[in-house]
Amino acid sequence: MPISLPRALNLPPTGWTLAGLLAFYVLAGLFGHDPWKSEDVIHLSVARDFLDPDQGSGLFLAGQPFFSGPLFYWSAAGTGRLLGHWLPLHDALRFASGLWMALTLIALYYAAREYHGKENAAAAPLLLAGSFGLIVCAHEAQPLLTLLAASSCQFLAVGLFPRKPRVAAFLLACALAIAGAGAGLVGLFLFGVSLLPALFYHRTRFLFPLCAGLAGGLFLLGLTALLLMQTAPIWFQAWVSHERARFPMRAYSGELLALLRMQPWFSWPLLPLSCWSLWQKRRQGQWRHPDVLFPLLAFLALLFGLPLVFHIEEHTAMLLLPPLALLATPGTLSLRRGAANAFDWFSGMAFSVFVLLLWIGWIAMVFGWPERLAERAVVLAPGFTGTFDPLFFTLALAVTTWWIWSLAGLPRSAYRCLTRWTTGLVIGWLLAVLLWLPWIDYGKSYRQLAHDLARQLPELRAQDCVAEMYLGFAQRASFSYFERLEFTPVDARGRTGCRWLLIQGGRAEPRLPEQRWQKIWEGSRPGDRRERFRLYELDGKLVLR
Numbered sequence: 001m002p003i004s005l006p007r008a009l010n011l012p013p014t015g016w017t018l019a020g021l022l023a024f025y026v027l028a029g030l031f032g033h034d035p036w037k038s039e040d041v042i043h044l045s046v047a048r049d050f051l052d053p054d055q056g057s058g059l060f061l062a063g064q065p066f067f068s069g070p071l072f073y074w075s076a077a078g079t080g081r082l083l084g085h086w087l088p089l090h091d092a093l094r095f096a097s098g099l100w101m102a103l104t105l106i107a108l109y110y111a112a113r114e115y116h117g118k119e120n121a122a123a124a125p126l127l128l129a130g131s132f133g134l135i136v137c138a139h140e141a142q143p144l145l146t147l148l149a150a151s152s153c154q155f156l157a158v159g160l161f162p163r164k165p166r167v168a169a170f171l172l173a174c175a176l177a178i179a180g181a182g183a184g185l186v187g188l189f190l191f192g193v194s195l196l197p198a199l200f201y202h203r204t205r206f207l208f209p210l211c212a213g214l215a216g217g218l219f220l221l222g223l224t225a226l227l228l229m230q231t232a233p234i235w236f237q238a239w240v241s242h243e244r245a246r247f248p249m250r251a252y253s254g255e256l257l258a259l260l261r262m263q264p265w266f267s268w269p270l271l272p273l274s275c276w277s278l279w280q281k282r283r284q285g286q287w288r289h290p291d292v293l294f295p296l297l298a299f300l301a302l303l304f305g306l307p308l309v310f311h312i313e314e315h316t317a318m319l320l321l322p323p324l325a326l327l328a329t330p331g332t333l334s335l336r337r338g339a340a341n342a343f344d345w346f347s348g349m350a351f352s353v354f355v356l357l358l359w360i361g362w363i364a365m366v367f368g369w370p371e372r373l374a375e376r377a378v379v380l381a382p383g384f385t386g387t388f389d390p391l392f393f394t395l396a397l398a399v400t401t402w403w404i405w406s407l408a409g410l411p412r413s414a415y416r417c418l419t420r421w422t423t424g425l426v427i428g429w430l431l432a433v434l435l436w437l438p439w440i441d442y443g444k445s446y447r448q449l450a451h452d453l454a455r456q457l458p459e460l461r462a463q464d465c466v467a468e469m470y471l472g473f474a475q476r477a478s479f480s481y482f483e484r485l486e487f488t489p490v491d492a493r494g495r496t497g498c499r500w501l502l503i504q505g506g507r508a509e510p511r512l513p514e515q516r517w518q519k520i521w522e523g524s525r526p527g528d529r530r531e532r533f534r535l536y537e538l539d540g541k542l543v544l545r
Contacts, residue, residue, distance in 0.1 A: 011413035012122050021423065022105050025129045026098050028430045029139035031091045033437055034445035035481055038474045039315055040094075040140035041446070043068075045477035047076035047093045047141065058235025061473065062480035062487060065235060067242040070228065071181035072096065072143035090481075093141065100145040101138045105129065107152035108322055114159030115291040116329050123332050123418060127273070127325040130422035133266035135429055137315045144315050146182030150175045150191060151322045157213065158198040158294055161206045168206075169213035176217025181224050185243035186309045190319065193305045197297035201290060248308040255307035262317050269343075269421065270324040274299075277331025292327065299323040333414045344417040348407055351424030355400060355431060362386075362435040377439065382526045384442045396434040403427045442526060446478035449525050449533070454483040456521040456535055457500060467498035469513070475504055475533075501536040510534065 010017060035041035042061065049060050050073050059066045059073060076096040083092035105125040112124035128134065138145070153175035160168035179187035199210065228236040263271055278296065281287040287296075302320055310316040335343065364373035366386035377384070406423060410416050432440075457466065468476070468487035479485040490496045490513055501517055503510045507529075517536035524532045 011411055011415040011419060012119065013126075013415070013419060014122060018109075018122050018125075021426065022102075022125055022129060024430060025422075025426045026101050026105070026138070028426070029433045029437075030094050030098050031087065032433075033441040034447050035090050035478065036140065036441075036444040037446065037478070039137075039142055041481060042473050042477040043072070043076075043141035043143060044090050044093050045481040047073045047080065047096075048089060048481060050074075051077050051080055057232035062476045062485070064476075065238060067239045068143055069146065069180075069182040069184045069187060070224075071178065072100070072141075072146050075099065075146075076141065097139065097141055097145055100149045103149040104145070104152045104322070107149065107156045108325060111152060111156040111159050112326060112329055114156065114163070115295075115326055120329055120333055123329040123415065124325045126415075126418055126422045127270055127328055127332065128321055130418070130425050131266075131270050131321050131325075132268050132425075133262075133314060134318050134321055135425065137318050142315055143182060144319065146178055147187050147190065147319060148322065150179040150182065150187065151194065151319060153178065154191065154195060155294070155298075155322060155326060158195075159290075161198075161209060165206055165209035169209040169216065172210070172213030173216030173220060176214060177220035177224070180217070180221040184239065186246060189247070189309060190302060190305055193301040194298040194323070196301060197294050201293070246309050252307050255310070255312045256304065258312045259303065259307055259317060262312070262314075263320075266314065266317055267321065267324055270321065270328045273328035273332045274324050275331075276335070277328055280331055280334060291330070295323040295326040299327065332418050335414075335417065340414070340417045344420050347417065347421040347424050351403070351428050352407070354424075354428045355403060358428070358431050358435055359400070365436075365439060380527050381439055381443050384439060384526065386439065392434045396431055399427055399430055399434070443528075446475070446525065447482050449523055450479045450482035450485070452523050453479065453502070453521065453533065453535065454485060457485075464500075465498040466500045466502055467496035469501065469503045469510070471502065471504045475531075499538050501538075503534050503536070505532055505534065506530060507532065512536070 013021060035044040046059050046061050046066050046068070059068060059070060076093040079095040079099070080089060080093045083095055086092075087095075105128065108128055109121050109125045113121040116123075153171050157168045157171035157175060160171065176188075176191060179191040181187075183190070225236070278287060278292070281289070281292050287293070299320060302323065306312065306316060306319060360370075361373060361377070364370050365377045366388055368374045377386070403424070406420075410420060413419075465488045466485065467490050469490055471487060476487060479487075487502065488496065488498055490501075493513075495513065501513075503512075516539040518539045519534055520537050521535040522532060
């Protein structure tokens, strides 16, 4: 008799099953590593300085004003104070990203209930969690996660207007306040363009609750502005001026083209599933129904609105994903049998190969076999030594066992192909964190480099400073976070009153602004061939004026 395995999951996933799966997605990768290069370390450094009473009011990055919506940093400061006694500070601060991501998924689930019904609601958060473009952004310190949450709350509010207009008005007010406090005028602009379809559709039926919701949101924003004007008036005025200057982006066509080029891989598999959903609704004559029209028009409005105010990168393009997830939900659950089976087979095969490669690479890194792979790991991260951690190994083995079990333990359902894809992505991400996090951390962290630089500088006196040239935001934030180093930019003529000068560049020696500097140190991160940092001291220890 054939052996029948117990089910790995009940489909459709509901209740604690769905919550547990999404909790694994949200929490995996938030903890246990240093602030990483780029967005993560920048915003963690700003949040850390916000907690420091000596920094004054407003937001600052390595002593310089930093202009961004304050809401994420307020929430990060809250999680930092709450969890900082039990976790490293950067992990406690980064937990705020998990809270905003959880709010996004919860609001999107209930929005899908209003648009597509209770049986189909789980597909929307699974689609969002299964998108390629969100996997890294959702697990780093990222202020735009507040705008992602505001977008999901906005869709929920619009969907609730026919049934519960008062609750919808309250949610709309909260979404507007989150968008404004989280991303400033840019957030309000994007909130407005994505809300326009609902305003036109509901302008007569639900005029009063719509206006009440918008008025409530503006009232909350007004209180926020008054608070900032009282506590940080100079920073607040500079931030508002900075936000105004972003309208519009000068290279609009180039930014729009970059966003369009990014969509095929960034929005996978949401984009093709959304196209299938639209085609199916068109054939059924239902494409003008609000459950299709609102997400479609919101997606198009954001697609053409984002290049007006943002330089297009992964963390900005993720704002397109909530409307795509809602749009793709009915199409995903009504795939033809052949397409659903093909998607299911592809998901199982692709992530099984990925899991296998993760294990083979980890064995080579820790035990030195296969030798070629072990040599390659050393080349990419010179000086790194893999170690065997029994706890992480046991957890990784349990996760892998569950994945193998799920290959045959998922029942037939319209949800099976989608659940296979999302669980495969979550398992792959979780395994990468459990097995490869020390290696990734070694290459992405500036901790050792910042320590090496700080050792070259004697104790800085009040009259001493370190000038910088070509230093990026991420590098400035890293040196500030790990060693409390702050830098002064050189003036327009290349002169400075500082005793030391730090220059970021490549392999070639940089052109110095003055001929009286003497190089005393040069360094880079392990395996990084593009970034080199050179520290110079004023020859003769004379300060240039």
